[in-house]
Amino acid sequence: MFQAATIKQIAEALAVSPSTVSRALRNSHEISAKTKKRVLEYAQKINYHSNPIAVSLRNRRSNSIGVLVADVANSFFSQTINGIESIAYEAGYHVIITQSHDSYEREVINVGHLANRSVDGILISMSSHTTDYKHIVQLHERGLPIVFFDRIIDEIQTFKVTTDNFKSAFEATALLIEKGFKKIGHLANAPQLSITVERLQGYLSALAAHHIEFDERLVKYCHEGGRNQLEIEEALNHFLSGAIEADALLIASDRLSTVTMRILNNNPDRAKTLTIIGFSNSDVIDLLSPRISFIRQSAFEMGQIAAQMLIKLIESKYPVYEFETRLLDGELHWRGNSKD
Amino acid sequence: MFQAATIKQIAEALAVSPSTVSRALRNSHEISAKTKKRVLEYAQKINYHSNPIAVSLRNRRSNSIGVLVADVANSFFSQTINGIESIAYEAGYHVIITQSHDSYEREVINVGHLANRSVDGILISMSSHTTDYKHIVQLHERGLPIVFFDRIIDEIQTFKVTTDNFKSAFEATALLIEKGFKKIGHLANAPQLSITVERLQGYLSALAAHHIEFDERLVKYCHEGGRNQLEIEEALNHFLSGAIEADALLIASDRLSTVTMRILNNNPDRAKTLTIIGFSNSDVIDLLSPRISFIRQSAFEMGQIAAQMLIKLIESKYPVYEFETRLLDGELHWRGNSKD
DNA sequence: TACGTTTCCGGCAACGATTGCGTAATTTTA
DNA sequence: TAAAATTACGCAATCGTTGCCGGAAACGTA
Known part of the structure; x- marks a missing residue:
């Protein structure tokens, strides 16, 4: 594989320390305008992009959120996902989508995978076969931000959004x-x-x-x-x-x-x-x-609200103890009797 | 916050070095059966799971593949995604799905994000507005494994799968x-x-x-x-x-x-x-x-084949120079004249 | 001139896991 | 019994980035 450019390479080329390069790239006030310019230009030249994996490891944040739905092939969920993506994208988060296909086992595995994968939070719509919530409760107790949408549960105190x-x-x-x-x-x-x-x-x-x-x-x-x-x-x-x-x-x-x-x-x-x-x-x-x-x-909107709630949880500096369950109105469309 | 167990913790608890723990967990022959057992049992007990981000950084592999489709809300694509997931999952890869919504700009951004995000390879179905392939050619030249499905392009030599x-x-x-x-x-x-x-x-x-x-x-x-x-x-x-x-x-x-x-x-x-x-x-x-x-x-099958091709590319030890373009048959269903 | 402040930057360590190399202890071989 | 081989493990570096501490130089003040 191609070897991506690193901060060290820039540091070496410009005869400064990696810390200086890092700070220059992040526009720290501790770095002189001249040095910043040199670093920025050289970084541009060798097409430097920070390695998000290293950043994740260092910051213990992955800037990604996990989504668990029953099925992406379901209109309601694909619309929800679009809503989630629209918000997550704006806020700089990646979205990792997984499907339970309404199976309890797959839900357990996928939730585990997501947590493992170090997502910063999870959006969940429960599988229809799930009656035991231990796998989710555990993660929640360990401090992983979780928001439920659509198919929610009472057993966990957090933000939730669903249709009325x-x-x-x-x-x-x-x-x-x-x-x-x-x-x-x-x-x-x-x-x-x-x-x-x-x-x-x-x-x-x-x-x-x-x-x-x-x-x-x-x-x-x-x-x-x-x-x-x-x-x-x-x-x-x-x-x-x-x-x-x-x-x-x-x-x-x-x-x-x-x-x-x-x-x-x-x-x-x-x-x-x-x-x-x-x-x-x-x-x-x-x-x-x-x-x-x-x-x-309002599937799209539900996705947006769920994502906003989750990001709020993730980015909150203090533990959150007050939660809200938003109810969205459905729209009833009458299209006549079958007899008409 | 969410504090996962680490190798160091295990090492400390058992009074051995982190290297020993790592090797024990990976079942290295250099570790005695007794030590392995101790480590495995303790790891189990504290519910240890390796941190995939750290592993990714160290191994320069993320065990995830990126997918770019126009829209998950499109039946064809959601079926393809199901096929992709079924294979990727078996092979131990995570799937990161992104949508271009048929916009060239979003395609460029998403492909960049995926590459940046250190996926090990990408599955692409082109956006309908894309006429310039530079963003993809560049990544391909840098050695990123890419497989095209459905909406493929001639400009890049790689595996492709689409309907006949x-x-x-x-x-x-x-x-x-x-x-x-x-x-x-x-x-x-x-x-x-x-x-x-x-x-x-x-x-x-x-x-x-x-x-x-x-x-x-x-x-x-x-x-x-x-x-x-x-x-x-x-x-x-x-x-x-x-x-x-x-x-x-x-x-x-x-x-x-x-x-x-x-x-x-x-x-x-x-x-x-x-x-x-x-x-x-x-x-x-x-x-x-x-x-x-x-x-x-055959959308599901197309997804499966595309995923298999990509994983083959990713896991190949030597550069691959012989590529195949698979064509899948469509099924024609005649349902009569509108006059009938 | 002497001392306190900024400004700007380098060095170290750490995030968690892996691995090449070294080595003490033990076993095998000659 | 000495030498060689094997076993079992630790040390330290590494992946790329960033936070913290510290310190030299430049600047300002009395």
């Missing part, structure tokens, strides 16, 4: 009720996820607010979070043809929505009698058929 | 001809991209093979690669209502396809008379309307 899932689910459900739907089912994500709980509560509260008795057969969880086609099919069968016949559905994620649509497409008659509102950040939602209404989360 | 775009475009065009379409337009990507050139040639060759005279008004480039809605609209207007009326369209990317579909949805009459084959790796292509035929690239 309660509110969004409430609004969506209430809208369906007002439109006259009687049997509104809820196709939910893995039950251990924060977003699942919050959305379910929003759904239940909307029913309660409209004095509708809750039939527990109207809620179905997808423990695999949409990765298991069969699981979703079973849940839908339940809604479509089972003892309980739903006339509307609140669906908790993009993936669940798309699988649902696929099934409805094979069942056109039933499709006409089922109205859907799904959480979706797909950028082609308007092209999908059957046509569904949807709740769009 | 010529073949795919040829097949798609030929199929349209055989189906009886007479005026087959081609909505192309930015003209400086390799994939654009290859696909165009496939298109042209298919016409030639069927003795169809080429009308140059049937090809429209999108210099912004789909980021500029207006540009696509103009191109489509040209095809739909201009002097030339296409009855079929070969579309070069997902983004171009979706915008096209959006426009057709606002123009249902015209939609019925236009048949489309688009390059697409969308995982909801089957749900999109209007229904289009598509060419799916």
